Amino acid sequence: ACAKHYVVHSGPEKLRHEFNAIVSQKDLYETYLPAFESLVNTEVESVMCAYNRTNDEPCCASNYLLSEVLFGKWGFKGHVVSDCWALTDFYSDIGHGTVSNQIEAAALALENGVNLNCGITYTALVEAVKTSRVSEALIDEKLKPLIKTRFKLGMFDPKENNPYNAIPFEVVDSEENRTLAYEAAAKSIVLLKNNGLLPLKNNLNRYYVVGPNAASIDALLGNYYGVNPNMVTFLEGITSRVAINSQVQYSPGTTLDRKNINPVDWSSGEAASADVTIVAMGLTRHIEGEEGESISSPYFGDRLDYNIPENQLEYLRKIKGNHGKPVIVVLTGGCPMNLTEVHEIADAVLFTWYPGEEGGNALADILFGKLSPAGRLPITFPKSLEQLPPYEDYSMEGRTYRYMTKEPMYPFGYGLSYTSFAYSDLSLLSANIKKGQSTEVSCIVKNTGKYESREIVQLYVTDKQASVNVPLFSLKGIQSISLKPGEGKKVVFNITPDMLELINEQGDAILEEGDFTLTLSGSLPTERALELGAAKPLSTILSLK
Missing domain, CATH: 3.40.50.1700 (Glycoside hydrolase family 3 C-terminal domain)
Structure with a gap:
């Protein structure tokens, strides 16, 4: 699998070949990087770097994002591939203007960790070696992860020994x-x-x-x-x-x-x-x-x-x-x-x-x-465009369910069913814990309607005493349960220390003492969700000493 587009890539679409996304360290580590880090931790094979610049550096030539964070801090072992023709943006008239020509673009990307170029820029590496702009040793080093990927795919094995060759065409659009x-x-x-x-x-x-x-x-x-x-x-x-x-x-x-x-x-x-x-x-x-x-x-x-x-x-x-x-x-x-x-x-x-x-x-x-429908919104639906900050502003202030203070049309996590659900018997295993300890929060969810259906039980955490600005809500767990009419099930979430961490202005994850609100619900736990028909949520306070 390939994780893309690394990182801080949301548009504007037409300007992506020259756009410079300015983002704080707090927003970078709280919002934009976590999904990529999770994928690296699950050994994703490749990462695709984005067209745009982030904090003045092209994403496909960012020493900080590639060398320091991806390969250094996270220990990524796979390969980096450029978005298609992204390296051309380094020197084109409508691009970033980072370098003056194709040779310099190829060298800059290679030196900063891009193993594979989707495009033609890396054809200039031959001339880059001839002019001593890059060494053959560096090319060999960046080639190794690509060879490893090809070995995993069985591309160097005899055809009869490669299990992928035994997959029949009939699996395409099969009944399964x-x-x-x-x-x-x-x-x-x-x-x-x-x-x-x-x-x-x-x-x-x-x-x-x-x-x-x-x-x-x-x-x-x-x-x-x-x-x-x-x-x-x-x-x-x-x-x-x-x-x-x-x-x-x-x-x-x-x-x-x-x-x-x-x-x-x-x-x-x-x-x-x-x-x-x-x-x-x-x-x-x-x-x-x-x-x-x-x-x-x-x-x-x-x-x-x-x-x-x-x-x-x-x-x-x-x-x-x-x-x-x-x-x-x-x-x-x-x-x-x-x-x-x-x-x-x-x-x-x-x-x-x-x-x-x-x-x-x-x-x-x-x-x-x-x-019975059971889908939930993975994004917030604002009432109007005026409720959103300018498109070019990459600050999270006012954006998403975590920082949006204005009432949306449809909140994050919302979705109705043909039946109804009731949450009861909220229980917190330990209301007071110390750093390094975990606890459990649970409740009973009952189908109180006439139709069998799934309920998507959501766990939200809110830090009530943080030293910096923190999200209004943070989704920390999801469980999908199927319930017949009249049936109830106990739903349990394990609360671990990392769920209570905040990201400070330097981008560091820290754990602070204080009170945290834990909420179990079928939607973002807001008045708007209740107005639209969501089940009444349950909340309790967890104290970290």
Whole structure:
């Protein structure tokens, strides 16, 4: 596996070849580095360095990030690969301007730890050796990890001795893999609103499936994907699950991101005669994604307009009308978006992300109650773009569930179910511990509704007496449990000293005495989550002496 993009890489997308991300040591070690360190600790094979600069150094030529942190402090044993053509940015007219030519770029990257170049810059290493800019010994040293990787892949073994050569082509899109794709799609779908409409019966007289993403394969795909002959769209999934005597009608109704050229509307009025209308809308890779992929994006793949395209909202308003028939909104996308009006208009809202080849079947099984939704938001959905700091500002102040003080539209960790859950019997094994000691916190989670479902139990820690600014909440544990109606289970989390550490302004992890709030909940434990229907959380105080 390859961990990327190292590090502090979030955009702006168009400027990434010249952008300089300025970040404090505290934010670097508290937010941007931990995921990479965790991957190194699990022996990830390679790390890809990013296009941008971080604190004035190109990520693919950063002595601090590569030599001192990755190889030095963490002891990384694998290889570093550049993002494709990132080394060209060292000397190109639209890049960082770090060096003047290809030879200097190749030497700079090699000296700072880049083993493999995705691009052509390393072809200049031949000339770099001839001019004594780099030594053959250095090239040999940087080549060794690449050879080790190739040995692991069996590339130097006889073909018959390499187990990878025995994998048949039939495993591609096999039944086993499609089952896994279905499971991933179903478990990731998040129910954002439900006024009691869902789950639907599958034998209603007439279902009306509409919207630009209803029959779209692009709505199933993000960036970087494979294709196969059976990409199940939402329309196909729904049609396959309804009773044989039910009718499904379809109309795209509107385009993805602009008004219809033809003003004649034969679509929205049909919703009045349907038992329920399902509107598939939102984003696709044409609007958001990598700069060259997003062909309909005026911002080269970034989302500087936080709203859903206005033509889609206008179509949703027409679909809802005043006929009183229920409307379900199914959203696709890979980022937060302004869903305030969608939430007000729709009777139910489901966020599917980009669900992949089995997305249509997974959605249909949730709509018709074969499965109860249990997905949770891994990001915060602000109410508006104004709630966020400037895009070029990499400080964590005001960002994410950990530091955002403004009330979001949907909080981190949030997601509804067809059933309800109750948390009770909170217990803390030891309320007072010393440095180096651990304890346990537990509770009973009970399914108090009518449907079998999973609950995603989340553990949050809040340092109440820190010497520096610390997160409002820090997610420190997750457990997924399946509960039948009326069933309860005890959930236990082990609280270890590292969960209570803070990151100071120098980027050091330290453990301070004081009180910590431990919270067990099914969402970020805020008033907004409760307003939206999340279960009431449980909290207790742990003291570290």
